[in-house]
Amino acid sequence: MSLGPLRPSPLVEQAAERIRAHIAEGYWPVGGRLPGETTLATTLGVGRSTVREALRALAGAGLVQARQGAGVFVTATTPREDWPTRLRKAQLADLYEVRMLVEVQAAGLAAARRTEADITALRAALDRRRAAAAEDDVVFVDADIALHAAVAAAAHNPVLTDLLAEFAPVLREGLVELIALLDLRAEDAAHGEERHAELVEAVRRGDARAAERASHEELSQMLAHLRAG
Template identity: 40%
Template sequence: MSSFQPAVRNVPMSVQIGEQVRARITSGEWPVGMRLPGEHALVETFGASRATVREALRGLIHAGLLEARPGDGTYVRASSELDAMLQRRVSQKTVDDVFELREALEIHAARLAATRATQEELAALAKILASRDAAPDLKARLERDLQFHDALVTATGNPLLAEMHQSLDRAATYAPEGLTEREHRKFLVGEWEDEDEHHALLAALELRDADAAAEAAARLLLHAREAFLRAQTDR
């Protein structure tokens, strides 16, 4: 664990501690889902009183970055305030609302990535997709699928767009719960008349064809929306 930074004059210690905890979260040093070190360890790390450390953590809990679990500890809940806000807002909206927002983000992202993605980013997308297709189990396929979409939006070169998409893509509407192994493979890989649109999207990116990339992204999202709603209705 990195050492605590020197105090800044006229800035309350609790605020300084909160900023350093926030920095560890946003940098990925403390990832979402991680349990924070115990209170005693944090007091030693930051050289502050228990009351000051608690005040700093309360501020981050209020902001949505942390979650206090009585009797268990404090966990990282979101990677940023934007992530926390989107999680709260998405949970209150309908499936159609969320898919419409995904379409606005991902179709535009496909256009941008077609012109901005580096050869290294395109190669990484191809590798992720191949790994998803070959994944032996549901959990691995979902992780690779998420990685593909995250990498696609990252290839736009717009970090704000990437952060918004990453927060939204992990909403409950990404994939239905309770699917069997066979149903989940159909949902992720799809039952396309021709080719899985993930591959069509990648091919368009490699050709630097923004229109084709946007069209493939639109078809992919339409399929995802229909599959999600069908899975919810069928159960």
Template identity: 40%
Template sequence: MITKQSLADAVAQQLTDRIGQGEFAVGEKLPTEPALMELFGVGRSTVREAIRKLTHSGMVRVQQGLGTFVLKAAANESLTERLLRSQGKELNEVRELLELKIAEKAARNRTQEDIAEMKMHLEERQKTALAHQAAQCIQADIDFHLCIAKAAKSDILLDLYKTVAGHLQQYFQKLLVDTEKFIASQALHEDLLQSIIDQDPKQAWQAAAKITGQQAILD
């Protein structure tokens, strides 16, 4: 099910893409609300929310009584915004780069508290996968990997992974209608956890590589 919020995000992204492609140039006025509603097949509230998002990002400016004007193209977006726009194989490449380094650092820096939390989420991942509870299993999987990111003891890696994890969760929810892939990859996740427990950075790197390779997101 597509929520109003995600629909507004989709409209905002389409407008961003059109601005980036030059369809709406810097300084030019965007089409009126009714025209945008017809163009994207959405309601007035969705269009207004999409425009609000672009206004907050500094891409457009709303002038009362005159309309909405383009201030800048998408090339000026932040790294976080760019990460949130990544999809399919591109998103998986970002994920792979982060998870391999995070796993390596977690094997060096993890604490007993980190291990206990990882075990808890990994057990929940297996339980919900076997019960075919897809949403709960996806959440447990994300929580497990976030624990590893915390164990790496790198604030910048953790912040980057939090951004990617949120987007990954949305993709998993759309693409994975059952838990078969989670069941199939449970042993790999257990290997990853064991390598972190053993403080073996090389093995942790290899285990993370196998997981990201098996669970690659397709376009």
């Protein structure tokens, strides 16, 4: 396969794909050094800045690594999966274990940092969850996740909020399936209502330990269902 000149646009994507294909075919083996920027630019018919951006993209995918003063070396033949892809493939129980680690701490932070606006939002989210008990599983799970998101928002840590938002779509799908599979709402349509009310009240009072305890008890109960299932 010849590298050959590229079409005018989009040059960076084309350059990255052409280099990636050569790596996948073993033209440049793992551990081997790629040609220099000037050589790649000449061969591909692009500027050195385009090659540099393409190599940066490939480094982000875990295919190459730049070594100071030595050049760029191949580190893998296939790109590593991005975070959303890995989440989609993960077992729900594994996600829940991580969710517990994060949300229990978030509950404590929420109790310490909540504002009056947060308390209002939490009460509204709890009311929506109660009302959703009369709805189908999808509506109920959405309301449940929204309540947990409101707790996380009250912690006032944007990284924490973003992290839980990454989990939300996968958790939503998994929980809807789990609730239907185990018929968890058959006897209690507002599954976990008491624990969620305790969580909101603990955050309102500013009691971090009680908030963490309520969050842990609620999430660990669902994790037990996951492991048993």
